[in-house]
Amino acid sequence: MYLTENDVRGIATYARIGLADDEVKAMTIDLNNIIESLKPITEYDLTGVEPTFHPIAGLVNVMRDDIQIDGLAHNDAMQNAPSSADGQFRIPPILGDGGEA
Amino acid sequence: MLRSEYTNLSVVDIREGLNAGNFSAKEIADASLSCIDALDAGVVDAFLSTTPMLAYEAAEKLDTNSAKSAQVKAGILAGVPIAFKDNMNLMGTHTTCASKMLADYISPYTATCVAKTLAAGAIPMGKLNMDEFAFGSSTETSAFKLTRNPWDLERVPGGSSGGSVAAVASGMVTVALGSDTGGSIRQPAAFCGVVGFKPTYGVVSRYGVVAFGSSLDQVGPIGRSVADVAITTDAICGRDPLDCTSQDVNPGYYNSVLAAQQKGIKGMKIGVVPEYLEAPGIEREVVKALKGAIANLQELGAQIVDVSLPNAQAALAAYYVIGPCEAFSNLSRFDSVRYGNKNDVVQTAATDLGSRYEQARAHGFGPEAIRRIMLGSYLLSSGVYNTYYYPAQQVRTLITKDYQQAFEQVDVILAPVSPRTAFKFGEVGDPTSMYLSDIFTIPINIAGNGGLSLPVGLGEDSGLPVAVQIIGPQFGDYAIMRAAAALEQCYPDIRRIAPLMDSLNASANGLKSPERGVA
Incomplete structure:
Protein backbone atom coordinates (compact mmCIF):
# COMPACT_ATOMS: atom_id res chain seq x y z
CA MET A 1 0.00 0.00 0.00
CA TYR A 2 1.61 3.19 -1.18
CA LEU A 3 -1.28 5.62 -0.85
CA THR A 4 -4.12 6.04 1.61
CA GLU A 5 -7.48 7.51 0.67
CA ASN A 6 -6.38 10.69 2.38
CA ASP A 7 -3.25 10.85 0.21
CA VAL A 8 -5.44 10.43 -2.88
CA ARG A 9 -7.64 13.33 -1.74
CA GLY A 10 -4.52 15.46 -1.45
CA ILE A 11 -3.31 14.50 -4.92
CA ALA A 12 -6.75 15.26 -6.36
CA THR A 13 -6.68 18.72 -4.82
CA TYR A 14 -3.22 19.36 -6.25
CA ALA A 15 -4.29 18.07 -9.68
CA ARG A 16 -7.47 20.20 -9.49
CA ILE A 17 -9.83 17.28 -9.92
CA GLY A 18 -12.89 17.07 -7.71
CA LEU A 19 -13.46 13.44 -6.69
CA ALA A 20 -16.51 12.08 -4.87
CA ASP A 21 -15.93 9.75 -1.90
CA ASP A 22 -16.68 6.55 -3.85
CA GLU A 23 -14.34 7.72 -6.62
CA VAL A 24 -11.57 8.27 -4.07
CA LYS A 25 -11.96 4.67 -2.92
CA ALA A 26 -11.68 3.20 -6.45
CA MET A 27 -8.87 5.57 -7.38
CA THR A 28 -6.86 4.54 -4.30
CA ILE A 29 -7.04 0.88 -5.35
CA ASP A 30 -6.14 1.66 -8.99
CA LEU A 31 -3.24 3.95 -8.15
CA ASN A 32 -1.77 1.48 -5.65
CA ASN A 33 -1.92 -1.28 -8.28
CA ILE A 34 -0.26 0.91 -10.89
CA ILE A 35 2.45 2.12 -8.52
CA GLU A 36 3.18 -1.50 -7.60
CA SER A 37 3.76 -2.20 -11.31
CA LEU A 38 6.37 0.58 -11.41
CA LYS A 39 8.59 -1.30 -8.97
CA PRO A 40 11.23 -2.34 -11.55
CA ILE A 41 12.29 1.31 -11.72
CA THR A 42 13.20 1.31 -8.03
CA GLU A 43 15.18 -1.93 -8.22
CA TYR A 44 17.83 -0.81 -10.70
CA ASP A 45 21.35 0.08 -9.73
CA LEU A 46 21.60 3.43 -11.45
CA THR A 47 24.78 4.73 -9.90
CA GLY A 48 26.54 7.00 -12.37
CA VAL A 49 23.83 6.70 -15.07
CA GLU A 50 22.92 10.06 -16.60
CA PRO A 51 19.20 10.70 -17.14
CA THR A 52 17.75 11.14 -20.65
CA PHE A 53 15.00 13.71 -20.48
CA HIS A 54 14.64 13.97 -24.22
CA PRO A 55 15.15 11.37 -26.95
CA ILE A 56 17.12 13.60 -29.29
CA ALA A 57 20.56 14.07 -27.80
CA GLY A 58 22.17 17.48 -27.97
CA LEU A 59 19.01 19.46 -28.64
CA VAL A 60 19.45 22.77 -26.80
CA ASN A 61 17.96 26.22 -27.27
CA VAL A 62 16.47 25.74 -30.71
CA MET A 63 15.95 29.23 -32.11
CA ARG A 64 13.94 30.44 -35.04
CA ASP A 65 14.72 33.49 -37.13
CA ASP A 66 13.65 36.68 -35.42
CA ILE A 67 10.83 37.59 -37.75
CA GLN A 68 7.32 38.69 -36.88
CA ILE A 69 4.67 35.97 -37.13
CA ASP A 70 1.04 36.88 -36.56
CA GLY A 71 -0.71 34.95 -33.80
CA LEU A 72 -4.40 34.14 -33.64
CA ALA A 73 -6.80 37.05 -34.08
CA HIS A 74 -8.42 38.08 -30.80
CA ASN A 75 -11.84 36.72 -31.78
CA ASP A 76 -10.39 33.40 -32.92
CA ALA A 77 -8.54 32.99 -29.64
CA MET A 78 -11.76 33.69 -27.73
CA GLN A 79 -14.08 31.49 -29.78
CA ASN A 80 -13.67 28.42 -27.55
CA ALA A 81 -14.06 30.18 -24.23
CA PRO A 82 -16.93 28.62 -22.29
CA SER A 83 -17.71 32.03 -20.87
CA SER A 84 -16.54 35.47 -21.93
CA ALA A 85 -17.48 39.11 -21.63
CA ASP A 86 -16.18 42.21 -23.41
CA GLY A 87 -13.62 40.14 -25.31
CA GLN A 88 -12.19 38.66 -22.13
CA PHE A 89 -12.32 35.26 -20.47
CA ARG A 90 -14.90 35.25 -17.70
CA ILE A 91 -14.22 33.30 -14.51
CA PRO A 92 -15.75 33.08 -11.03
CA PRO A 93 -14.08 35.24 -8.34
CA ILE A 94 -10.68 33.84 -7.46
CA LEU A 95 -11.28 34.24 -3.74
CA GLY A 96 -14.95 33.29 -3.93
CA ASP A 97 -17.49 34.99 -1.74
CA GLY A 98 -15.30 34.77 1.36
CA GLY A 99 -12.54 37.01 0.05
CA GLU A 100 -11.69 39.75 2.47
CA ALA A 101 -9.08 41.55 0.43
CA MET B 1 -16.92 4.79 -59.54
CA LEU B 2 -17.87 1.59 -57.77
CA ARG B 3 -16.93 1.27 -54.14
CA SER B 4 -14.97 -1.88 -54.85
CA GLU B 5 -12.95 -0.10 -57.54
CA TYR B 6 -12.19 2.80 -55.24
CA THR B 7 -11.05 0.68 -52.32
CA ASN B 8 -8.53 -1.15 -54.50
CA LEU B 9 -6.71 2.04 -55.46
CA SER B 10 -3.32 2.84 -53.96
CA VAL B 11 -1.99 6.36 -53.41
CA VAL B 12 -0.02 6.10 -56.67
CA ASP B 13 -3.07 4.71 -58.55
CA ILE B 14 -5.19 7.64 -57.43
CA ARG B 15 -2.60 10.26 -58.30
CA GLU B 16 -1.86 8.74 -61.70
CA GLY B 17 -5.50 8.03 -62.54
CA LEU B 18 -6.41 11.58 -61.67
CA ASN B 19 -3.62 13.07 -63.74
CA ALA B 20 -4.42 10.76 -66.69
CA GLY B 21 -8.05 11.88 -66.54
CA ASN B 22 -9.35 8.36 -65.83
CA PHE B 23 -11.52 9.77 -63.05
CA SER B 24 -12.09 13.05 -61.28
CA ALA B 25 -11.29 13.98 -57.71
CA LYS B 26 -15.01 14.44 -57.16
CA GLU B 27 -15.61 10.81 -58.11
CA ILE B 28 -13.00 9.75 -55.55
CA ALA B 29 -14.56 11.95 -52.87
CA ASP B 30 -18.00 10.51 -53.76
CA ALA B 31 -16.71 6.95 -53.49
CA SER B 32 -15.08 7.61 -50.13
CA LEU B 33 -18.23 9.26 -48.78
CA SER B 34 -20.33 6.42 -50.09
CA CYS B 35 -18.18 3.93 -48.14
CA ILE B 36 -18.43 6.11 -45.04
CA ASP B 37 -22.21 6.32 -45.42
CA ALA B 38 -22.50 2.57 -45.80
CA LEU B 39 -19.99 1.37 -43.24
CA ASP B 40 -19.51 3.96 -40.56
CA ALA B 41 -22.52 4.96 -38.47
CA GLY B 42 -23.75 1.97 -36.45
CA VAL B 43 -21.24 -0.44 -38.04
CA VAL B 44 -17.55 0.49 -37.70
CA ASP B 45 -18.07 3.92 -36.07
CA ALA B 46 -14.56 5.15 -36.88
CA PHE B 47 -15.47 8.81 -37.47
CA LEU B 48 -16.29 11.43 -34.85
CA SER B 49 -17.07 13.95 -37.58
CA THR B 50 -17.00 13.98 -41.36
CA THR B 51 -16.07 16.95 -43.50
CA PRO B 52 -17.87 16.53 -46.85
CA MET B 53 -17.79 20.29 -47.52
CA LEU B 54 -14.02 20.44 -47.12
CA ALA B 55 -13.68 17.25 -49.17
CA TYR B 56 -15.65 18.68 -52.10
CA GLU B 57 -13.76 21.96 -51.88
CA ALA B 58 -10.47 20.09 -52.13
CA ALA B 59 -11.82 17.94 -54.97
CA GLU B 60 -12.98 21.00 -56.86
CA LYS B 61 -9.55 22.54 -56.54
CA LEU B 62 -8.13 19.41 -58.16
CA ASP B 63 -10.78 19.17 -60.89
CA THR B 64 -10.94 22.80 -62.00
CA ASN B 65 -8.61 23.56 -64.86
CA SER B 66 -6.27 26.20 -63.54
CA ALA B 67 -2.68 26.89 -62.63
CA LYS B 68 -3.61 26.18 -58.98
CA SER B 69 -5.14 22.84 -59.97
CA ALA B 70 -2.02 21.79 -61.88
CA GLN B 71 0.03 22.55 -58.80
CA VAL B 72 -2.15 20.55 -56.41
CA LYS B 73 -2.48 17.71 -58.91
CA ALA B 74 1.30 17.39 -58.93
CA GLY B 75 1.22 16.85 -55.16
CA ILE B 76 2.25 13.40 -53.98
CA LEU B 77 -1.12 12.82 -52.28
CA ALA B 78 -3.23 14.27 -55.12
CA GLY B 79 -6.82 13.08 -54.80
CA VAL B 80 -6.14 10.74 -51.87
CA PRO B 81 -8.97 10.52 -49.32
CA ILE B 82 -7.46 11.01 -45.90
CA ALA B 83 -8.81 11.38 -42.36
CA PHE B 84 -7.20 12.55 -39.15
CA LYS B 85 -7.11 11.33 -35.59
CA ASP B 86 -9.26 13.73 -33.59
CA ASN B 87 -6.29 15.14 -31.67
CA MET B 88 -5.18 16.98 -34.82
CA ASN B 89 -6.40 20.49 -35.48
CA LEU B 90 -8.02 21.24 -38.81
CA MET B 91 -9.31 24.79 -38.91
CA GLY B 92 -13.07 25.04 -38.56
CA THR B 93 -13.59 21.40 -37.51
CA HIS B 94 -14.25 19.90 -34.11
CA THR B 95 -11.09 18.61 -32.43
CA THR B 96 -12.30 16.74 -29.38
CA CYS B 97 -9.55 14.22 -28.48
CA ALA B 98 -12.64 12.03 -27.87
CA SER B 99 -13.11 13.89 -24.59
CA LYS B 100 -16.12 15.66 -23.14
CA MET B 101 -13.62 18.33 -22.09
CA LEU B 102 -13.29 19.40 -25.74
CA ALA B 103 -16.74 18.44 -26.98
CA ASP B 104 -17.39 22.00 -28.16
CA TYR B 105 -13.88 22.87 -29.29
CA ILE B 106 -13.54 24.20 -32.84
CA SER B 107 -9.99 24.44 -34.20
CA PRO B 108 -8.95 28.02 -34.86
CA TYR B 109 -5.92 26.82 -36.85
CA THR B 110 -4.53 23.76 -38.65
CA ALA B 111 -1.81 21.36 -37.45
CA THR B 112 1.32 21.31 -39.59
CA CYS B 113 1.03 17.59 -40.42
CA VAL B 114 -2.59 18.06 -41.53
CA ALA B 115 -1.77 21.17 -43.57
CA LYS B 116 1.07 19.32 -45.30
CA THR B 117 -1.20 16.50 -46.48
CA LEU B 118 -3.69 19.02 -47.85
CA ALA B 119 -0.92 20.99 -49.58
CA ALA B 120 0.13 17.66 -51.17
CA GLY B 121 -3.38 17.33 -52.67
CA ALA B 122 -5.12 15.00 -50.20
CA ILE B 123 -8.91 15.16 -49.76
CA PRO B 124 -9.92 15.57 -46.06
CA MET B 125 -12.83 13.25 -45.17
CA GLY B 126 -13.07 13.84 -41.42
CA LYS B 127 -11.84 13.28 -37.91
CA LEU B 128 -11.42 9.89 -36.29
CA ASN B 129 -12.25 8.33 -32.95
CA MET B 130 -9.53 7.55 -30.43
CA ASP B 131 -8.96 6.74 -26.78
CA GLU B 132 -9.62 9.90 -24.78
CA PHE B 133 -6.51 12.09 -25.11
CA ALA B 134 -4.84 8.93 -26.52
CA PHE B 135 -4.90 7.22 -23.12
CA GLY B 136 -5.63 3.61 -23.98
CA SER B 137 -5.00 0.63 -26.22
CA SER B 138 -8.50 -0.22 -27.43
CA THR B 139 -10.32 3.08 -28.20
CA GLU B 140 -12.76 2.06 -25.44
CA THR B 141 -11.91 5.15 -23.37
CA SER B 142 -13.43 7.48 -26.02
CA ALA B 143 -16.11 9.58 -24.33
CA PHE B 144 -18.32 9.39 -27.42
CA LYS B 145 -18.46 5.95 -29.00
CA LEU B 146 -16.90 2.55 -29.43
CA THR B 147 -15.11 1.93 -32.71
CA ARG B 148 -15.39 -1.66 -33.94
CA ASN B 149 -12.70 -3.77 -35.55
CA PRO B 150 -13.77 -4.17 -39.20
CA TRP B 151 -12.50 -7.77 -39.13
CA ASP B 152 -14.79 -8.72 -36.25
CA LEU B 153 -17.33 -6.20 -35.05
CA GLU B 154 -17.35 -7.72 -31.56
CA ARG B 155 -13.71 -6.82 -31.09
CA VAL B 156 -11.76 -3.65 -30.42
CA PRO B 157 -9.73 -2.01 -33.20
CA GLY B 158 -6.84 -1.42 -30.78
CA GLY B 159 -5.80 2.05 -29.79
CA SER B 160 -5.35 4.74 -29.22
CA SER B 161 -5.56 5.49 -32.98
CA GLY B 162 -8.45 2.97 -33.31
CA GLY B 163 -10.60 5.16 -35.56
CA SER B 164 -7.66 5.82 -37.89
CA VAL B 165 -6.90 2.15 -38.51
CA ALA B 166 -10.55 1.09 -38.70
CA ALA B 167 -11.26 3.74 -41.36
CA VAL B 168 -8.36 2.48 -43.48
CA ALA B 169 -8.99 -1.24 -42.89
CA SER B 170 -12.65 -0.90 -43.90
CA GLY B 171 -11.78 1.03 -47.07
CA MET B 172 -13.46 4.31 -46.10
CA VAL B 173 -10.25 6.28 -46.63
CA THR B 174 -7.00 5.36 -48.37
CA VAL B 175 -4.70 6.69 -45.65
CA ALA B 176 -5.10 8.24 -42.20
CA LEU B 177 -2.89 10.00 -39.72
CA GLY B 178 -2.48 8.77 -36.17
CA SER B 179 -0.22 9.55 -33.25
CA ASP B 180 1.93 7.13 -31.29
CA THR B 181 3.11 7.71 -27.72
CA GLY B 182 3.56 4.08 -26.66
CA GLY B 183 2.29 2.07 -29.64
CA SER B 184 -0.89 3.93 -30.58
CA ILE B 185 -0.31 3.64 -34.32
CA ARG B 186 1.42 0.26 -34.47
CA GLN B 187 -0.76 -1.82 -32.13
CA PRO B 188 -4.11 -0.86 -33.73
CA ALA B 189 -2.61 -1.29 -37.21
CA ALA B 190 -1.68 -4.84 -36.16
CA PHE B 191 -5.17 -5.49 -34.80
CA CYS B 192 -6.82 -4.36 -38.04
CA GLY B 193 -4.36 -5.76 -40.60
CA VAL B 194 -3.03 -2.49 -42.05
CA VAL B 195 0.39 -0.85 -42.15
CA GLY B 196 1.12 1.67 -39.39
CA PHE B 197 4.33 3.64 -39.06
CA LYS B 198 5.75 5.64 -36.18
CA PRO B 199 8.71 7.58 -37.58
CA THR B 200 11.74 8.45 -35.46
CA TYR B 201 10.88 11.10 -32.84
CA GLY B 202 11.37 14.49 -34.49
CA VAL B 203 10.64 13.45 -38.09
CA VAL B 204 7.10 14.89 -38.13
CA SER B 205 6.06 18.20 -36.56
CA ARG B 206 3.60 17.92 -33.66
CA TYR B 207 2.48 21.54 -33.93
CA GLY B 208 -1.32 21.54 -33.67
CA VAL B 209 -1.52 17.96 -32.37
CA VAL B 210 -2.86 17.93 -28.82
CA ALA B 211 0.06 16.87 -26.61
CA PHE B 212 0.04 13.79 -24.38
CA GLY B 213 3.67 12.89 -23.62
CA SER B 214 5.87 15.49 -25.22
CA SER B 215 9.10 13.47 -25.12
CA LEU B 216 7.30 10.42 -26.57
CA ASP B 217 4.59 11.62 -29.01
CA GLN B 218 5.12 11.21 -32.74
CA VAL B 219 2.69 11.56 -35.65
CA GLY B 220 2.63 8.90 -38.35
CA PRO B 221 0.60 7.47 -41.22
CA ILE B 222 -1.62 4.41 -41.54
CA GLY B 223 -2.26 2.83 -44.94
CA ARG B 224 -2.90 -0.41 -46.76
CA SER B 225 0.63 -0.82 -48.14
CA VAL B 226 4.18 0.12 -47.21
CA ALA B 227 4.32 2.32 -50.32
CA ASP B 228 1.19 4.29 -49.31
CA VAL B 229 2.59 4.83 -45.83
CA ALA B 230 6.01 5.85 -47.20
CA ILE B 231 4.52 8.42 -49.57
CA THR B 232 2.38 9.88 -46.79
CA THR B 233 5.46 10.16 -44.56
CA ASP B 234 7.29 11.96 -47.36
CA ALA B 235 4.40 14.44 -47.40
CA ILE B 236 4.31 15.17 -43.67
CA CYS B 237 7.96 15.01 -42.53
CA GLY B 238 10.41 17.85 -42.15
CA ARG B 239 11.47 20.76 -40.01
CA ASP B 240 8.74 23.07 -38.79
CA PRO B 241 9.69 26.33 -37.10
CA LEU B 242 6.57 25.89 -34.95
CA ASP B 243 7.86 22.66 -33.34
CA CYS B 244 11.38 22.96 -31.97
CA THR B 245 11.76 19.16 -31.77
CA SER B 246 11.13 18.67 -35.50
CA GLN B 247 14.18 17.83 -37.55
CA ASP B 248 15.26 18.55 -41.08
CA VAL B 249 15.53 14.96 -42.25
CA ASN B 250 13.83 13.32 -45.14
CA PRO B 251 15.54 10.10 -46.11
CA GLY B 252 13.14 9.73 -49.08
CA TYR B 253 10.77 7.15 -47.65
CA TYR B 254 9.13 6.15 -50.93
CA ASN B 255 12.50 5.97 -52.69
CA SER B 256 13.64 3.48 -50.05
CA VAL B 257 10.56 1.38 -50.80
CA LEU B 258 11.17 1.45 -54.56
CA ALA B 259 14.84 0.57 -54.05
CA ALA B 260 13.96 -2.46 -51.93
CA GLN B 261 11.27 -3.59 -54.38
CA GLN B 262 13.76 -3.42 -57.25
CA LYS B 263 17.02 -4.47 -55.66
CA GLY B 264 15.87 -6.66 -52.77
CA ILE B 265 17.54 -6.75 -49.37
CA LYS B 266 20.21 -9.38 -49.84
CA GLY B 267 22.81 -9.04 -47.12
CA MET B 268 20.67 -6.82 -44.92
CA LYS B 269 21.21 -7.64 -41.25
CA ILE B 270 18.02 -8.24 -39.30
CA GLY B 271 18.14 -8.47 -35.52
CA VAL B 272 15.82 -10.71 -33.55
CA VAL B 273 15.48 -10.71 -29.77
CA PRO B 274 15.32 -14.38 -28.65
CA GLU B 275 13.66 -13.56 -25.33
CA TYR B 276 10.77 -11.86 -27.17
CA LEU B 277 9.72 -15.25 -28.57
CA GLU B 278 9.21 -16.50 -25.02
CA ALA B 279 7.80 -13.32 -23.50
CA PRO B 280 5.11 -13.98 -20.89
CA GLY B 281 1.61 -13.73 -22.33
CA ILE B 282 2.65 -13.86 -26.00
CA GLU B 283 0.24 -15.94 -28.09
CA ARG B 284 1.34 -18.94 -30.10
CA GLU B 285 0.07 -17.49 -33.38
CA VAL B 286 2.01 -14.27 -32.83
CA VAL B 287 5.23 -16.27 -32.31
CA LYS B 288 4.41 -18.36 -35.39
CA ALA B 289 3.91 -15.23 -37.51
CA LEU B 290 7.20 -13.83 -36.31
CA LYS B 291 9.04 -17.05 -37.11
CA GLY B 292 7.41 -17.08 -40.54
CA ALA B 293 8.65 -13.55 -41.17
CA ILE B 294 12.17 -14.54 -40.09
CA ALA B 295 12.12 -17.44 -42.55
CA ASN B 296 10.89 -15.16 -45.33
CA LEU B 297 13.62 -12.61 -44.66
CA GLN B 298 16.24 -15.37 -44.77
CA GLU B 299 14.76 -16.50 -48.07
CA LEU B 300 15.26 -12.94 -49.36
CA GLY B 301 18.95 -13.19 -48.50
CA ALA B 302 18.88 -11.21 -45.27
CA GLN B 303 21.11 -12.28 -42.43
CA ILE B 304 19.40 -12.96 -39.10
CA VAL B 305 21.40 -11.93 -36.04
CA ASP B 306 20.43 -12.44 -32.39
CA VAL B 307 20.48 -9.18 -30.47
CA SER B 308 19.90 -8.44 -26.83
CA LEU B 309 17.81 -5.67 -25.29
CA PRO B 310 18.36 -6.49 -21.61
CA ASN B 311 16.71 -3.35 -20.27
CA ALA B 392 12.89 6.40 -14.94
CA GLN B 393 14.87 8.89 -16.99
CA GLN B 394 18.08 7.06 -16.04
CA VAL B 395 16.52 3.75 -17.12
CA ARG B 396 15.65 5.51 -20.35
CA THR B 397 19.37 6.05 -20.91
CA LEU B 398 20.02 2.32 -20.43
CA ILE B 399 17.23 1.36 -22.86
CA THR B 400 18.50 3.83 -25.45
CA LYS B 401 22.02 2.40 -25.12
CA ASP B 402 20.65 -1.13 -25.64
CA TYR B 403 19.24 -0.04 -28.99
CA GLN B 404 22.39 1.84 -29.95
CA GLN B 405 24.47 -1.25 -29.27
CA ALA B 406 22.06 -3.52 -31.13
CA PHE B 407 22.12 -1.22 -34.16
CA GLU B 408 25.90 -1.45 -34.27
CA GLN B 409 25.32 -5.06 -35.28
CA VAL B 410 22.13 -4.94 -37.37
CA ASP B 411 20.24 -2.69 -39.80
CA VAL B 412 16.78 -3.27 -38.32
CA ILE B 413 15.21 -5.34 -35.55
CA LEU B 414 12.22 -7.62 -36.10
CA ALA B 415 9.85 -7.91 -33.14
CA PRO B 416 6.21 -8.63 -32.33
CA VAL B 417 3.82 -5.65 -32.27
CA SER B 418 1.36 -6.85 -29.66
CA PRO B 419 1.51 -10.08 -27.66
CA ARG B 420 -1.94 -10.98 -28.96
CA THR B 421 -4.53 -10.35 -31.65
CA ALA B 422 -7.57 -8.09 -31.21
CA PHE B 423 -9.56 -8.72 -28.05
CA LYS B 424 -13.28 -8.40 -27.37
CA PHE B 425 -14.90 -5.30 -25.91
CA GLY B 426 -14.57 -5.31 -22.13
CA GLU B 427 -12.28 -8.37 -22.21
CA VAL B 428 -9.30 -6.51 -20.78
CA GLY B 429 -10.78 -4.80 -17.77
CA ASP B 430 -8.20 -3.53 -15.32
CA PRO B 431 -5.78 -0.75 -16.30
CA THR B 432 -2.55 -2.61 -15.56
CA SER B 433 -3.50 -5.56 -17.83
CA MET B 434 -4.41 -3.12 -20.60
CA TYR B 435 -0.98 -1.51 -20.26
CA LEU B 436 0.63 -4.88 -21.11
CA SER B 437 -0.73 -4.71 -24.71
CA ASP B 438 2.08 -2.32 -25.46
CA ILE B 439 5.12 -4.14 -24.07
CA PHE B 440 6.75 -4.52 -27.50
CA THR B 441 5.95 -1.03 -28.78
CA ILE B 442 6.70 1.15 -25.74
CA PRO B 443 10.52 0.66 -25.67
CA ILE B 444 10.72 2.34 -29.10
CA ASN B 445 9.01 5.49 -27.84
CA ILE B 446 11.27 5.54 -24.81
CA ALA B 447 14.34 5.41 -27.06
CA GLY B 448 12.86 7.67 -29.77
CA ASN B 449 13.38 5.22 -32.64
CA GLY B 450 11.02 4.51 -35.52
CA GLY B 451 8.90 1.36 -35.86
CA LEU B 452 6.49 -0.04 -38.43
CA SER B 453 3.70 -2.56 -38.03
CA LEU B 454 3.40 -4.84 -41.07
CA PRO B 455 0.47 -7.25 -41.43
CA VAL B 456 1.56 -10.81 -42.24
CA GLY B 457 -1.79 -12.58 -42.61
CA LEU B 458 -4.33 -14.09 -40.26
CA GLY B 459 -3.50 -15.92 -37.04
CA GLU B 460 -4.08 -19.66 -37.34
CA ASP B 461 -5.90 -19.79 -33.99
CA SER B 462 -7.98 -16.62 -34.01
CA GLY B 463 -8.37 -15.98 -37.75
CA LEU B 464 -7.63 -12.33 -36.98
CA PRO B 465 -4.87 -10.14 -38.43
CA VAL B 466 -1.36 -10.64 -37.05
CA ALA B 467 1.58 -8.32 -37.66
CA VAL B 468 5.31 -7.99 -37.11
CA GLN B 469 7.17 -4.87 -36.11
CA ILE B 470 10.26 -3.57 -37.88
CA ILE B 471 12.35 -1.21 -35.77
CA GLY B 472 15.13 1.01 -37.06
CA PRO B 473 17.96 3.05 -35.59
CA GLN B 474 17.21 6.67 -34.63
CA PHE B 475 16.84 8.66 -37.87
CA GLY B 476 17.44 5.43 -39.81
CA ASP B 477 13.84 5.02 -40.92
CA TYR B 478 14.89 4.33 -44.52
CA ALA B 479 16.14 0.91 -43.32
CA ILE B 480 12.69 0.18 -41.88
CA MET B 481 11.09 1.04 -45.23
CA ARG B 482 13.52 -1.19 -47.12
CA ALA B 483 12.96 -4.20 -44.90
CA ALA B 484 9.19 -3.66 -44.77
CA ALA B 485 8.81 -3.23 -48.53
CA ALA B 486 10.80 -6.39 -49.20
CA LEU B 487 9.03 -8.47 -46.56
CA GLU B 488 5.64 -7.23 -47.75
CA GLN B 489 6.30 -8.86 -51.13
CA CYS B 490 6.41 -12.25 -49.39
CA TYR B 491 2.72 -11.87 -48.54
CA PRO B 492 1.13 -11.01 -51.89
CA ASP B 493 -2.22 -12.60 -51.08
CA ILE B 494 -3.14 -11.13 -47.74
CA ARG B 495 -6.13 -8.84 -47.65
CA ARG B 496 -5.68 -5.26 -46.56
CA ILE B 497 -9.40 -4.54 -46.54
CA ALA B 498 -11.57 -6.32 -44.04
CA PRO B 499 -14.17 -8.71 -45.52
CA LEU B 500 -16.85 -6.31 -44.25
CA MET B 501 -16.74 -4.51 -47.59
CA ASP B 502 -17.47 -7.75 -49.52
CA SER B 503 -20.71 -8.37 -47.69
CA LEU B 504 -21.66 -4.76 -48.33
CA ASN B 505 -20.94 -4.93 -52.04
CA ALA B 506 -22.81 -8.21 -52.18
CA SER B 507 -25.78 -6.68 -50.42
CA ALA B 508 -25.76 -3.87 -52.98
CA ASN B 509 -26.49 -6.66 -55.46
CA GLY B 510 -29.22 -7.97 -53.21
CA LEU B 511 -27.21 -11.00 -52.07
CA LYS B 512 -26.49 -10.50 -48.40
CA SER B 513 -26.91 -7.77 -45.85
CA PRO B 514 -23.92 -6.44 -43.98
CA GLU B 515 -23.32 -7.72 -40.49
CA ARG B 516 -24.23 -5.28 -37.78
CA GLY B 517 -22.13 -4.51 -34.74
CA VAL B 518 -23.22 -5.88 -31.43
CA ALA B 519 -20.88 -4.10 -29.03
Missing part, protein backbone atom coordinates in the same frame (compact mmCIF):
# COMPACT_ATOMS: atom_id res chain seq x y z
CA ALA B 312 13.63 -3.42 -22.51
CA GLN B 313 11.76 -5.24 -19.72
CA ALA B 314 11.90 -2.06 -17.62
CA ALA B 315 10.49 0.06 -20.46
CA LEU B 316 6.87 -0.49 -19.46
CA ALA B 317 7.50 0.76 -15.93
CA ALA B 318 9.58 3.70 -17.20
CA TYR B 319 6.79 4.57 -19.63
CA TYR B 320 4.12 4.53 -16.92
CA VAL B 321 6.24 6.99 -15.00
CA ILE B 322 7.29 9.32 -17.82
CA GLY B 323 4.00 9.24 -19.79
CA PRO B 324 1.65 10.17 -16.91
CA CYS B 325 4.06 12.85 -15.63
CA GLU B 326 4.13 14.51 -19.03
CA ALA B 327 0.38 14.04 -19.44
CA PHE B 328 -0.26 15.62 -16.02
CA SER B 329 1.71 18.64 -17.13
CA ASN B 330 0.20 18.83 -20.65
CA LEU B 331 -3.38 18.40 -19.45
CA SER B 332 -3.12 21.18 -16.89
CA ARG B 333 -4.03 23.54 -19.74
CA PHE B 334 -7.58 22.20 -19.66
CA ASP B 335 -8.73 24.63 -17.05
CA SER B 336 -12.24 25.34 -18.45
CA VAL B 337 -11.33 29.01 -18.87
CA ARG B 338 -9.82 29.29 -22.36
CA TYR B 339 -11.56 26.19 -23.64
CA GLY B 340 -13.75 23.62 -22.00
CA ASN B 341 -17.16 22.10 -22.02
CA LYS B 342 -19.63 24.94 -22.17
CA ASN B 343 -22.55 23.02 -20.70
CA ASP B 344 -20.62 21.65 -17.75
CA VAL B 345 -19.30 25.05 -16.89
CA VAL B 346 -22.71 26.62 -17.08
CA GLN B 347 -24.08 23.82 -14.91
CA THR B 348 -21.40 23.97 -12.28
CA ALA B 349 -22.29 26.31 -9.51
CA ALA B 350 -18.73 27.08 -8.52
CA THR B 351 -18.44 30.31 -6.60
CA ASP B 352 -14.65 30.48 -6.77
CA LEU B 353 -12.09 29.68 -9.45
CA GLY B 354 -10.53 26.74 -7.60
CA SER B 355 -13.82 24.86 -7.36
CA ARG B 356 -14.57 25.71 -10.98
CA TYR B 357 -11.35 23.97 -12.02
CA GLU B 358 -12.12 20.96 -9.87
CA GLN B 359 -15.68 20.54 -11.07
CA ALA B 360 -14.99 21.19 -14.74
CA ARG B 361 -12.04 18.79 -14.81
CA ALA B 362 -13.92 16.08 -12.89
CA HIS B 363 -16.82 16.35 -15.37
CA GLY B 364 -14.71 16.81 -18.49
CA PHE B 365 -12.13 14.04 -18.09
CA GLY B 366 -12.99 10.33 -18.21
CA PRO B 367 -11.69 7.75 -15.69
CA GLU B 368 -8.48 6.80 -17.54
CA ALA B 369 -7.51 10.44 -18.10
CA ILE B 370 -8.13 11.17 -14.42
CA ARG B 371 -6.07 8.12 -13.38
CA ARG B 372 -3.11 9.25 -15.47
CA ILE B 373 -3.32 12.87 -14.33
CA MET B 374 -3.49 11.73 -10.70
CA LEU B 375 -0.58 9.33 -11.17
CA GLY B 376 1.56 12.02 -12.82
CA SER B 377 0.68 14.47 -10.07
CA TYR B 378 1.77 11.97 -7.43
CA LEU B 379 4.98 10.89 -9.21
CA LEU B 380 6.15 14.48 -9.60
CA SER B 381 5.46 15.42 -6.01
CA SER B 382 8.31 16.34 -3.75
CA GLY B 383 10.00 13.28 -2.23
CA VAL B 384 8.44 10.90 -4.76
CA TYR B 385 10.20 12.49 -7.76
CA ASN B 386 13.53 10.98 -6.72
CA THR B 387 12.04 7.51 -6.29
CA TYR B 388 10.38 7.22 -9.71
CA TYR B 389 10.69 10.10 -12.17
CA TYR B 390 14.44 10.68 -12.05
CA PRO B 391 15.34 6.96 -12.04
